Amino acid sequence: MASTDILTFSSTPPRQFGTCNMSSSPALPSPSNLFMKKPQILRTGSRAAPIPQNPTASFTSAAALFQKASDNLQGADTIQPLTLASVDIYDIDSTEPTKSLKLRTKKVVAKKDDPSNDKVAKPTRKSAAKKDEGEEVKKPRKPRANKSGGDLAENGEVKKAPRKSRAKKVDVDENGDVLVKEKTVRQPRAKKVDGDTQTKISKGKVTKGSKAEAPSKVKVKSIDSAAESLDFGLVEAVKRRTAWTPPRPTSLSSIMPVSVDTPDTPRGGLGLLESEEKTTGFKDLLESFGFTNSDAHPNERKAPDGAGTRKRKLIELANTNVGDAAVVAVAPKPKGPKKKARTITDQATSAYREDEADLPSPPAAPAPLLQYFTYKDSANNDGFKIPAKPRAKSPVKRGSKPKKGSAQAPILLSPESALKQVGNQDFVFGTSSQLAREESPTFLRDLHEAIQASNQIEDDPFSDILDSSSPLPVFSSRGKALASAKRTLWSAGARDTSGDLLDVEMIDMVDSPAVARMLKVSAMQPNATSLPSHTDDWLDVEEISKSTLASTMDQMPPTNVGPIETAIREELLSSPLRNSMQKQNSPRPSKVSKKPKVPGPSQSSTIPQASQAPKRPDYDSYSTAQLMKEIASYRFKPIKNRDQMLTLLEKCWEGKNRVALGVLGTNKILSTSPVKDSSSAKAPPASSQNTSPKRPRGRPRKDSAASPEASPAKPKTKAKVGRPKKTETVEFLEFDSDTPLSQIRTPKKSQKKAKKLVDEISDSDTPMTPSPPRRRASQLGSSPLPLRLLNPAEEEMAETTPAELQTFLFSHITKAVTSLPPSTDPLKPNWQEKILLYDPIVLEDLTLWLNTGALDKVGWDGEVLAKEVKKWCESKSVCCLWRENLRGGSRCRY
């Protein structure tokens, strides 16, 4: 509209437009005419367009019409009007064509009425409108119209017109009249019509010259005339054809000539239309009925169609490809060789589709048909494959083959062999997309094999170990039994001859000390069945778990089989001895105690490496004073209870004389179990064990298990055990700085409650064991003296009050805290400074710091628990907090 627009665009008018005289709608009459005719209402009655004499009952594609028209081309007379018509289209100034246009319009309108389908009608109008739209797109047209007067004005008005035409169908008639004549050709395909396509068409036609137009016009004209008998067959044929599956290009194109042949019209026009037309004739016609590759590609199909189809295709292309004028030009060319399978189904079935390229077209006609009827292909392969194709559950093995692109030559097999072959197939189920994705042809096969192989794999990794190891006869029978018991669900309930559960993993870790004990006992017993004979129910439980433990031991991957096992055995042996000693104090059948005792030495004798154990002194015979002396020699706090002293001494002895324990199978199990025994006795060792996972706990656990029975009623004094307990915990905690301090927290309670000789015992036990060496050494070194130093007065005392102990501890903490040098980094105040700054103290951190050397510096060798630290803080009025919530979360900011 603006003048600027005019200026800008006028500089670059495409040549095409130039030929059009800058008119985007050359076929339209002058805008003035259009506008004059605008107020036309729906034309009915006399004004209605006459029904065409040869109406198509169904959609008539433009191609069809075009074809008809082309068919009807007869000599120059037709051409002439066509040329005229073409001229009309592109010559704005001519007013003559308006009449013809009108005629055509009538025809077109009639055609329009035929479908009586809004879609068709509208598209036609739309097409009309869109053609204008297309011109609208080129806005400069409008200004150009304004600029150059009539032409541009026409354009502009043309533009306006279609807009209105949108709203009012009537108006379109005006505009559409001119364009519709072309669009009638495209009518049936008008869905996608838009203005640009029209322009393209027009352009295409322009570029093509009038020749192309001529036949179209001819067709139109012929249609208009509706008097062409020659057309009858064609039209009808075309009409019929449009209702069918679109035939292949070759066939269609052939049809055209075929049909045209009869009227003996020159083929020149047609030939002009499509260069690729084949003259195969009927064969092509029949080909259209067969399923061929070409049919799978509709685009392709349309391309080489005859004049009618060609037109359709042209329109399609023009319609769909916005602004691509060239497409129309090349449209007639066939699609060329069939493209590679693009869809998954195609991929899957490509192998079974005979390659079109291989087949010459003439034999191609019968081939598809024959495919259905021939048994050239093995019935059980292709025969059912093709129909099987669409099914999701198609044999994948075959699916992989299509990748190769060519179907293997099918061999006709006998039914039996065919069945066998079917059986050999590895069916893999999946959707076509899944199946088609297989890249490697052997992938699925390999996968299948792998799956089968895995199912076969023995999932008991210990079975081979069992076979290879366990030299001892004790376990041999059991081992074999175990080897047979696989770790499957069934084996979970497997039981051995004694009726005990074979599956080791079912062991309840809670009973681990008991289990360990049982294991010892069972180790001594060559026959597990003898154990249940003991009436002591305590033992029964032991035995059961013993047997299981034994199996566990067998199943545990013995990294060092020989020496470790023997050591374990020896260990186990020794503990029953201990057990026996403990049991002295409890009313147990002596046979129980003796029995383990008796086979113990015998068993120990069988174990070569355990021969070093000297004769254990009979502590029982010692007097109390002597016991005290002994205990002191082991650097333990004096114990009041004689029984406990005995126990302790025994354990000390054991620890002294034990071989390197190494990896104890039971220990491994136990060590991984954080579950504490129900009895409080186990809690402290458990706590210490929790904090020292590496430490073999078999022994301490056993000991702890032993001691509670022996001393269930021991008064819970903090003093005795507190100190040595702390000793142990020091070592434990020291090496477990990464252990969650919550664990430090929790066992503290039990520690306070239960005074355990256990820790002391375990302490003494450990020095001899090489692993973990760190702990032992530290324990060795640090335990003796501080105990004495701290409480020399208490050496002879039975107990120190908890309060005193606490105050003592507190003083140490205070000392530790205050003896810190002032920090050098203002951002990192030391503990004292933090306290002075009123910072809330995180208990975990402080505890950790105290335990990792601070207390040692001030001479306190025990370890503190966080709870104690909390008490200390509270006593000092220091604000403190836990990092870990009670729920287990942990604070990150304070």
Added chain:
Amino acid sequence: MPMDRPIPAFYCCYLLRSTVRHGSVYVGSTPNPVRRLKQHNGLAKGGAVRTSKKTLRPWEMTCIVTGFPSHIAALQFEWAWQNPHITLHIAPEERLQRATQKKRSGQPKRPRHSVPSLLSNLHVLLRSPSFSRWPLELRFFSADVHKAWTKWTKVTAESIRDSLPVIQDFSPVDQVSSGDESGSSPKNKKRKTTHGIAALPIDYTNQKTHVVIGKEIVEFEREGSCKICKRNLEHDAGIYTICPSPGCESVTHLTCLSKHFLRGDEETLVPIKGHCPSCNTELRWVDVVKELSLRMRGQKEVEKLLKVKRARKTKGSASQVAVESSDGEDDEDEIMEEFVPGTQGMVADYWRAIDDTDGSDAESITSNISLAKTTSLHASKPGALGTVIEDSDWDDMDVLD
């Protein structure tokens, strides 16, 4: 992980009582009692469910315990106060109230609270070793509550430490309650700013001079040597305390000063007060440390504080009053009195910038709150200082024990 904020300028636990029904009480904590009270009374959003009953409103803060060195400390105290039947801070033998029933959840049921019971529990708590050395201060706004307190203290054999100030902060005119904000006249406003929770400094204004002194010293690296151990104090190589007294400029190691304050007490860790080694002024430990914490961790707060100060210079009274205030033992009270003339400017900066014609406290507070948002100069609200955890409600108290 480490402390990321300085000692809060103000944090208190309060005992709220319904003016309508004296039997209904509530314990909470807040860094801004005025705002909190408004919330309780429905004048602002965020009140507690327990205090939302219309029939019990308006509420009043009868007494507060203030001076907590951290919000965590305040919350711990608050919980202990709310749950004296459970808290471990009270030894079993000292426990005054025991849970007689158990709640459905297994928790022991809380005995009903009343003012006397709360006071007695407060007394116990303040005596308990866990809190005894905290730099707390007890302030009563309600005369009758104070009376109850004194009665109780007389009854009990033990007393809280002497150095824990118990302040009476009653309104001079009306002895009953001094915490409400219903006045609307300027006179009322002025009156109210002299006492009650509104008069409480909830920002660092009291530390301003100290902060300035410290800032200067540190900026110019004039630490010198520790006044106590005589070792050289390298700049930024340690934690040094600075005497708040203007002109003293004694810088010491934190630890040295603490030892000095403790006067050889080996078992105590945290001093409460002492004398400056050089100028011999009586100092409260918390004040010294507060400034230190500001210097160490409260850069933002210091900025805000000093910014405000600069803006206040126009008023004139601010800095002078600040300078005159000393961090003496009873500096709270002294400051309060001194602040009277300059109250408009000094106390609670949130009054500032609003014209004096703005009468109603509530209005000024609300407008002040909005002002806080608009002007970045408004510095001292602890909320603005970055304290995330502010008020705590009884209902959703974390178990901090």
